[in-house]
Structure formats: structure tokens, C-alpha cells
Amino acid sequence: MRLVSRSLMPWALGLVPIALCLMLLTACAPRVTVTPPPREFVDLDYHTAADTQQKAMEQQFKEKDNAYVMSVLSYALTSLYDRDIANARKAFTAAYKVDDGKVDEAAKAYQWLQVDARKVYRLTKRERELTHFYLGLGYLYDDNLPEALVEFKKLRQRDQDTSRLPAVNFYMGLVYEKQNLFGDAAIEYNGLNEMAAYSGAGDLLSRLDSLRNGALPDTLGSKELVVQIDLLRPAPVGPTDVYADDQFIARLPAIVDRFDVRLTSGELNRIAAQKAGAYAARQSCRCCTGIAAEYFLGQGASDLTDVAADVALGREEDNQEHRWWRYAPHAVSFLRTRIPSTTNEVRLVFNAGDGQTIGSARYPLSGPNSRAYYAAGMYFILAGLTDEFFVY
Secondary structure: OOOOOOOOHHHHHHHHHHHHHHHHHHHHOOOOOOOOOOOOEOEEOOHHHHHHHHHHHHHHHHOOOOOHHHHHHHHHHHHHHOOOHHHHHHHHHHHHHHHOOOHHHHOOOOHHHHHOOOOOOOOOHHHHHHHHHHHHHHHHHOOOHHHHHHHHHHHHHHOHHHHHOHHHHHHHHHHHHHOOOHHHHHHHHHHHHHHOOOOOHHHHHHHHHHHHOOOOOOOOOEEEEEEEEEEOOOOOEEEEEEEEOOEEEEEEOOOOEOOOOOOOHHHHHHHHHHHHHHHHHHHHHHHHHHHHHHHHHOOOHHHHHHHHHHHHHOOHHHHOOOOOOOOOOOEEEEEEEEEEOOOOEEEEEEEEOOOOEEEEEEEEOOOOOOOOEEEOOEEEEEEEEOHHHEEO
16 A cells, blocks of 8 residues: 555655755754753762872872872861861871971871872962961861960961961860850950951950959850861852751851952062973073084974973973862851750851852751860861862
């Protein structure tokens, strides 16, 4: 049985060009793409990153990568996020001991460092100060206030401009307050208030005045909480909302402290002079080699000048420090507040720069699944934000 009769064949064949045209028009028409709404993460996982960085620092050392100290720092910070205080402190201490050239002392933390006699990459001012900052937090979270203060003081001694860093004033004031050194605490809180970076500085001073006068603030029915958010990515991040169980408590500002370590004018001039000297030496080598090459080898031999300069002075890309502390924060935010004494869990809700929620994480305060530190009679929550930690 024929599907199309002979009388209909010409008519059917005439439809073919029309169908082809319709297909072409459809293919060329602009396509409307529907962008699905971004998913919100439901938790933050640091354990995987800490394991990865532990393997990385040991592998980099075996491969004689002089930047292995960067992986040590990354392992230290992810361990601190993961509530592994012992390994965090051990790694931070080893990193700055290596930077000091005290390998024997660093080897007390990691035995494999004993074979290291190389000159490794030196930590920058920012890296060194962040190391002491987080080491100080590690001691604070472990309820070792004297050692926490030692690390914060080391940070300040290395750079007097750190007296203008809100995070340093905040935590030093807190430690002094918990040690009943109210005069020292007042100096730190006044400095924090003058910077106008932390909106709660006035409340800290008021509480301190009550403590100094023996009139304890009304704290019945509540417990104290400090939340710190580290922004480990340059993408804009908005404020963070804090909930005690399901009760909204407070909102952290997007950024309180960028922790920019400022170089002095002398250091800036020295760095500029070093770069200028290296450039001048390379150009001089190229010029002399080019003249000699053309004289002895003829026109066009000057192309060898770059090769000769690389042989004499090393390739420019090799002379640069290929370093990267993967998790060094771009900025931090923090808040000291009170939550009901019946609170079992703190929930943080993280927002993007445009106000949209990007995710959340829960922090049980006690029990085997606790994710908060408890020290000096208060709870501490430390969260680092970057896509690598998001759990969907």
C-alpha cells in the first residue's frame, strides 16, 4: 500500500523547501537561556581540605619545593576551622619557626623538617602577622589566655600599624578583660571605638565600666558568643545573620577588618630599589651581549641576548616567588553578642553582596557533635567562606 498517491506527490515535494526554511529560521533564532537560581549550601566542611593540605605540605617538601611553607599555613588554618586546635597550633608554630630559620625548633612539630637546610621562601609581612593572629586565636580557643596574648603582642611588635587593625584591638581587649586587666582592656576598646569599624565598641566599653565598678552586667539567662567570619574569596559577600536555635539574634556586617598590613616608606623604597636594580642588571646584560653577538656572529644574532641574560641572571619567571597561601583571608568580620542560656545550636546564614542567601551552617554548642569552641566562659565560632568548603 502506498503512503502517498501519485497525484499528491508534487504537492508534498513542494513542502520540502518550506520545511527547510523553517528549520533554518528556527536554528538561527536567538535562544532564550534560563539561568537556574544558584543553589544554597547547607553546611561547611573543612576536614577534607585539611587532609588535602596535610598531604600537600609533605609532598611539596619531598619534591624540594621551596614554597612548602605555604601548604603548612593552609593546613594550619583549615585545621583551626575544623576544630583541630592541636594540629593548627603545631603547623602555625612550625611555619614561623621555619621562617625564622629555626629548623631544629620547627622539627619538634614535624620530624621530617630535620633534614631541611634550604633557604625557603620567606613569609611576607601579611603572612607572618596572620600567622601570629590565628595562632593567638588557637590559644584563646584552648583557654590559654596568657599564650594568646603573647601571640597578639608578637603581631603588634612586628608592625606598629597593627594597632590600627580592629581585629587585633578586639581580641586583645577581650583577653585583657577576661584576665581582669581592665585598664589594658580599656585602651584596646577605646582604640577600637576610635577606628569606628566595629559598631559594638561602645557596648564593650560600657560593659567594661560596669566590671571595673563592681556592678556586674545582667547576664542571667544568657551566655556569651563571639562569631568570626573569614572571607577567603574576593567575591563580594554580604552580612551574616546569627540565629540561636530559630531565634534571630544579630547580624554581622559584611566586613569589619581587611587586615591589610601596611609597609613602611622605607620598606616600599627598598622593594622598589631591588626591582629597579634587577631590571637594570638584566638590561645591561642584554645590551652588552647584543653588541658582542652582532660583532662576532653578524646581523640577527642579537636574538641570543635574552638567552644570555637568562643564563647569567636566571629566567625572570624563575626569579619570582611562585607562592600562594591558598586560604589567607581577604577580609574578616566578627561580632560579640549574647544568646539565650537554653540555646542548643547556633545557625549562621550567609548572604551575598546583593542580599541573596548563599548558604547556611549549623553549630551545635555541646555534645559529641559540637562545632563551637568554649573558652574563658564564652562560646566561639570561626567560619571560613570559600566555594571549596560549601556542602550542598
